[in-house]
Amino acid sequence: MMSGNITCTGSLPIGIVFDGKLHQEVELGLATVGDEIAVIEEGVSDAGVPIAVLARTLLKIGDIPAKNITYQLLCDNLVSEDYAYLRTLRDEVKKKLKSTSSALLSTGSPSSDSDNTVSQKSKSDAPAL
Template sequence: MMSGNITCTGSLPVGILFDGKLHQDVELGLATVGDEIAVIEDGVSDAGVPIAVLARTLTKIGDIPAESITYQLLCDNLVSEDYAYLRTLRDEVKKKLKSMSSALPNTGTQSSGSDDTASQKSKSDAPAL
C-alpha cells in the first residue's frame, strides 16, 4: 500500500461526513508507482487515478475505519478545498522523504564499480597493433 512509515498529518479544511459525523484529522502516506499501477489495474479511469491513489495512501480520516477509506468514499464526499489540501499534504510527505535521504551519511564511495569495469575492459579489449 505505501512505502515504509513516512507519513504527514493534518486537518481537512472542510472534512468528510461519515456516519453522521464530520471527520477532519488525516494522515497521509507516501504514494508509490505501485499504488498508481494498482488503481489502474482496478479499472479506475485516468481522471480518477489521483483520487484512487489518495484513497490508497490515506491511513486515517478521523474515526473512519481504514477499510471504509475508499475511492468511492472520496469521490462522493471529498470537496475541492479538501482535495487541494491533500495534494499539499502529499507534497509534504515527499519533502519529508527527501529530507530523510539528505540526512543519511554519505560514505563517499560509488554504488557501482562501473568506472573500474570500464578501465579494465578498455585494457583487455584493446586491439593489438
C-alpha cells in the same frame, strides 16, 4: 503500497461526514507507482486515478475505519478545498522522504554492501574500459 513509514498528518479545512460525524484529522502516506498500477488494474478511469491513489494512501480520516476509506467515499464526500489540502500534504510527504534520503546520504555510510563495492571499484587503479 507505501515506501517505509513516512507519513504526514493534518486537518482538512472542511472535512468528511461519515456516520453522522465530521472527520477532519488525516494521515497520509507516500504513494508509489505500485499504487497507480493497482488503481488502473482495478479499472478506475484515467480521470479518477489521482483520487483512487489518494484513497490508497490515506491512512486515517478521523475515526473512519480504514476499510471505509475508499475511492467511492472520496468521490462522494471530498470537497475541492479538502482535495487541494490533501495534494499539498502529499507534496509534504515527498519532501519528508527527500530530506530523509538526503540525511542518509550525508552520513557517508553506505546503505548496503553493493554501495561499498561500487565505491571501491571507482577507486581502483585499473584503467577504465
